Amino acid sequence: MEYTPPPKPQLSSRANAFSIAALMSSGSSKDKESPESTIKPLEQFVEKSSCAQPLSDLSSLDPHGDFSSSPSSLCTEPLIPTTPIIPSEEMAKISCSLETKELWDKFHELGTEMIITKSGRRMFPTIRVSFSGVDPEAKYIVLMDIVPVDNKRYRYAYHRSSWLVAGKADPPLPARLYVHPDSPFTGEQLLKQMVSFEKVKLTNNELDQHGHIILNSMHKYQPRVHIIKKKDHTASLLNLKSEEFRTFIFPETVFTAVTAYQNQLITKLKIDSNPFAKGFRDSSRLTDIER
Amino acid sequence: MEYTPPPKPQLSSRANAFSIAALMSSGSSKDKESPESTIKPLEQFVEKSSCAQPLSDLSSLDPHGDFSSSPSSLCTEPLIPTTPIIPSEEMAKISCSLETKELWDKFHELGTEMIITKSGRRMFPTIRVSFSGVDPEAKYIVLMDIVPVDNKRYRYAYHRSSWLVAGKADPPLPARLYVHPDSPFTGEQLLKQMVSFEKVKLTNNELDQHGHIILNSMHKYQPRVHIIKKKDHTASLLNLKSEEFRTFIFPETVFTAVTAYQNQLITKLKIDSNPFAKGFRDSSRLTDIER
DNA sequence: GTATTCTCACCTAGGTGGGAAGTT
DNA sequence: AACTTCCCACCTAGGTGAGAATAC
Numbered sequence: 001m002e003y004t005p006p007p008k009p010q011l012s013s014r015a016n017a018f019s020i021a022a023l024m025s026s027g028s029s030k031d032k033e034s035p036e037s038t039i040k041p042l043e044q045f046v047e048k049s050s051c052a053q054p055l056s057d058l059s060s061l062d063p064h065g066d067f068s069s070s071p072s073s074l075c076t077e078p079l080i081p082t083t084p085i086i087p088s089e090e091m092a093k094i095s096c097s098l099e100t101k102e103l104w105d106k107f108h109e110l111g112t113e114m115i116i117t118k119s120g121r122r123m124f125p126t127i128r129v130s131f132s133g134v135d136p137e138a139k140y141i142v143l144m145d146i147v148p149v150d151n152k153r154y155r156y157a158y159h160r161s162s163w164l165v166a167g168k169a170d171p172p173l174p175a176r177l178y179v180h181p182d183s184p185f186t187g188e189q190l191l192k193q194m195v196s197f198e199k200v201k202l203t204n205n206e207l208d209q210h211g212h213i214i215l216n217s218m219h220k221y222q223p224r225v226h227i228i229k230k231k232d233h234t235a236s237l238l239n240l241k242s243e244e245f246r247t248f249i250f251p252e253t254v255f256t257a258v259t260a261y262q263n264q265l266i267t268k269l270k271i272d273s274n275p276f277a278k279g280f281r282d283s284s285r286l287t288d289i290e291r
Numbered sequence: 292m293e294y295t296p297p298p299k300p301q302l303s304s305r306a307n308a309f310s311i312a313a314l315m316s317s318g319s320s321k322d323k324e325s326p327e328s329t330i331k332p333l334e335q336f337v338e339k340s341s342c343a344q345p346l347s348d349l350s351s352l353d354p355h356g357d358f359s360s361s362p363s364s365l366c367t368e369p370l371i372p373t374t375p376i377i378p379s380e381e382m383a384k385i386s387c388s389l390e391t392k393e394l395w396d397k398f399h400e401l402g403t404e405m406i407i408t409k410s411g412r413r414m415f416p417t418i419r420v421s422f423s424g425v426d427p428e429a430k431y432i433v434l435m436d437i438v439p440v441d442n443k444r445y446r447y448a449y450h451r452s453s454w455l456v457a458g459k460a461d462p463p464l465p466a467r468l469y470v471h472p473d474s475p476f477t478g479e480q481l482l483k484q485m486v487s488f489e490k491v492k493l494t495n496n497e498l499d500q501h502g503h504i505i506l507n508s509m510h511k512y513q514p515r516v517h518i519i520k521k522k523d524h525t526a527s528l529l530n531l532k533s534e535e536f537r538t539f540i541f542p543e544t545v546f547t548a549v550t551a552y553q554n555q556l557i558t559k560l561k562i563d564s565n566p567f568a569k570g571f572r573d574s575s576r577l578t579d580i581e582r
Numbered sequence: 583g584t585a586t587t588c589t590c591a592c593c594t595a596g597g598t599g600g601g602a603a604g605t606t
Numbered sequence: 607a608a609c610t611t612c613c614c615a616c617c618t619a620g621g622t623g624a625g626a627a628t629a630c
Contacts, residue, residue: 271622271623276620276623277592412598446609550611562599567620
């Protein structure tokens with residue numbers, strides 16, 4: 001039951017918060033303290049997305065609903081953004097697959113929850129993706145963000161073990177991008193190794209200074225993976241328009257942010273599949289007498 | 292006594308072995324398995340060094356000899372390489388200081404030893420440097436290597452607690468470069484943050500496949516730090532000639548590679564200053580009775 | 583009542599030198 | 607006799623959910 005990542009070599013990752021400005025100006029900024037004021041809204045990316053699903057279509061709460069009918073973890077279909085933008089022929093070739101799909105599917109069947117804390121909590125399962133169709137000689141920036149699925153707030157009805165709409169969403173929080181810390185990648189690297197977002201952390205602290213992704217508790221979210229082809233001579237935010245984007249969404253990775261697990265089956269699956277929670281597995285807990 | 296690095300923000304580092312070819316072709320190769328055959332001899336870099344001390348002058352074994360008379364950890368003097376090469380005006384401005392000088396000095400007084408193992412052992416103390424005089428807008432590759440100080444093999448005379456020459460050096464080993472895994476750096480990053488080589492590992496395994504630095508046991512070595520200004524359009528080994536180099540040597544970081552500590556005072560200083568060895572400090576060891 | 587925060591035992595992952603055992 | 611290898615107890619560093627305490 002414990003989840004062990006497949007043998008494909010992985011790139012390590014380091015926690016890393018980026019503003020678009022820093023990203024574009026240095027090409028590979030590793031500064032951890034990008035000032036909050038320079039972080040630009042997600043929409044700058046969304047408008048250029050080539051594979052972005054209209055998020056209003058993703059609002060099903062039923063864990064056996066729209067998402068579970070998604071046949072594949074490979075996102076290759078160009079979807080219709082509000083302002084349709086056709087990717088270049090070259091970018092259209094790129095595909096991206098979710099390496100951890102099996103485990104995500106198990107969680108998705110139950111209704112995935114992710115803990116958010118003040119200091120930041122990792123996601124489990126981890127988002128790990130592989131790319132194909134990239135140019136081995138080119139350089140790419142790979143990043144992740146997490147966007148609201150709908151405009152609702154939820155609560156969990158323990159007596160019937162299901163999620164209910166509890167009202168309108170809380171005010172939106174500062175949108176943050178998690179640029180994969182090994183960016184920029186060469187296309188050659190992307191073809192050889194999977195990209196793991198294991199170090200990304202989620203927080204409910206609106207004033208977070210660590211660059212973690214800020215979410216509202218009891219709201220439903222969709223992680224997204226973006227890839228940008230980097231041009232060597234682009235060195236400022238102004239050149240952002242000339243970058244080329246693709247956005248990939250894996251519907252089985254949708255989750256509800258919580259400060260404590262609601263569904264006990266989710267707790268059990270986390271304990272059984274996350275190596276760090278091994279101490280809570282039945283066989284290793286001390287009984288009252290042993291203690 | 293325990294050494295805590297100063298508060299200046301650090302860049303994390305990841306283990307990383309580079310061939311020059313990979314370094315130059317991708318700009319920032321993160322491939323961990325550079326084929327041995329592509330690793331080029333150190334001399335490609337040495338010939339371009341602007342601050343390389345003639346290593347034959349560094350052969351003193353007496354821990355109170357030449358090195359301790361070195362007045363400063365700031366290496367700014369251009370020294371005379373075999374083929375003198377004048378650094379560009381711009382590169383000549385760069386200076387580099389050893390952030391961990393105080394601790395290195397303590398070890399150097401006793402005669403620093405570094406453990407080498409088959410699987411690779413970290414250095415302690417760690418080499419941590421700060422740069423000044425770099426161009427904030429430029430990109431730099433920062434790397435480290437470790438070169439023999441002389442052509443001798445040594446042994447330790449326990450009864451007199453001193454090192455003796457034991458003969459001629461063993462055959463030289465494949466020279467390896469440790470490119471700092473956060474390379475390339477922007478000049479801006481280098482001015483803000485120190486560069487730490489904490490992840491570099493030393494091995495005595497000539498067939499090492501992990502990219503660790505290979506050393507002969509009972510030989511004396513000098514670590515060196517190199518900085519290369521990276522030009523965006525250079526993308527192959529052929530362009531290496533057009534890169535600009537500076538090399539910095541901190542004589543207080545010279546050490547003898549060993550498979551087990553020889554000088555008990557070195558062991559004691561390691562135990563007292565390396566947090567990972569805390570278990571061996573007097574106060575925390577169990578007596579026979581307690582055990 | 584519901585949601586959040588905090589501390590804790592219990593893990594993973596991996597860096598230490600000691601010391602026994604092995605090699606040359 | 608000198609040197610190397612291997613396993614080990616003991617650390618650092620930090621990721622888990624439980625459950626009590628607190629906040630709203």
